[in-house]
Amino acid sequence: MSDAQTRIADLVKSNDIVLFMKGTALFPQCGFSSRAVAILDRLGATYETVDVLQDPDIRQGIKEYSDWPTVPQLYVKGEFVGGSDIMMEMFENGELQQLLGAEA
Amino acid sequence: MPMAAIEIERLIKASIPEAEVIIRDLAGDGDHYAARVVSKSFEGLSRIKQHQAVYAALGGRVGGELHALQLETAVPQPENDQ
Numbered sequence: 001m002s003d004a005q006t007r008i009a010d011l012v013k014s015n016d017i018v019l020f021m022k023g024t025a026l027f028p029q030c031g032f033s034s035r036a037v038a039i040l041d042r043l044g045a046t047y048e049t050v051d052v053l054q055d056p057d058i059r060q061g062i063k064e065y066s067d068w069p070t071v072p073q074l075y076v077k078g079e080f081v082g083g084s085d086i087m088m089e090m091f092e093n094g095e096l097q098q099l100l101g102a103e104a
Numbered sequence: 105m106p107m108a109a110i111e112i113e114r115l116i117k118a119s120i121p122e123a124e125v126i127i128r129d130l131a132g133d134g135d136h137y138a139a140r141v142v143s144k145s146f147e148g149l150s151r152i153k154q155h156q157a158v159y160a161a162l163g164g165r166v167g168g169e170l171h172a173l174q175l176e177t178a179v180p181q182p183e184n185d186q
Contacts, residue, residue, distance in 0.1 A: 032172065068152075069159050069167035085175050086151050 004061030012065075012075045017047035017100065020062050021072040025049050032084040036072040039084075039091045045100045076100065107134060107170050112162065119161035120145055130174065138174040146179045 011018055017040070023029030025037050025047075040047050052059035052071050063069055066080040074081040076099055081087065090096035109127040116125050116139070123143040130136040139158070146154045154177035159166050166173050 063167065066152075067156060069164070071167075080152065082152055082155070086155065089151070089176070 002061065004057040005065060008058060008061055008065045011048075011050055013078050015048040015075075016077055017045055018050060018075050019047055019072055020050045020052055020058070020075075022051070022053050024051055029053060030071075032070070033072045036074065036084045036087055039087050039096065040074075040100075043091070043097055043100055107165065109137060112137060112139065112170070112173075115163065115165075116141060116158060116161045120157060124180070130172075135170070136172040136174075137170070138176070140176045140178070142178045142180050144180055146177055151177065 019025075019033075019036055019040065021028060021030075021033035021036060023033055025041075028034035028037050037049075050058065052062060059071070062071065062073060066073060068080070068083065070083055072084050072087075074083075074087055081096075081099070082090070087096060090099070109129055113125045113127055117123055120141065120143050122145065123141050126140040128138045130138055141154075141158050146157070149157070155175055158175060158177060162170065162173075
């Protein structure tokens, strides 16, 4: 496993809820990341964010980690949940509340 | 380089043959699309796997030449309204 993959695995395992995104929760740098943050905030979730724009290795590595080509990516309890479209769908049908509620 | 909606539809259908594909150009710039893909082949697959099948159909373009593809996937529902 490359260094980036190890670092990503550590981030995913050491945080119950972690969002890999472009920018920060306060200043998202992309509409999709902004939407992901808005959903988590709306649910009152406590979460960590990782700004992939600050680290080219993580930015590239996260695409390989879950075989997912885009950012944002949400991980809960070490499991890949999806990108912002899946988050929105799960938010609308109540699944995300359930998933995050169990962690609160 | 921007991609035409018809090209996105062609690529998805080429690899998911029985797929029903609806593409909307969100910004009119050939770079921000929304796609809804409905296919029987998605049955039994998690949402993540369904999206990955569409990304695979687009052969690495998503996140690259195709910056933004808002994606929705579904399994066809039996007609119950007629």
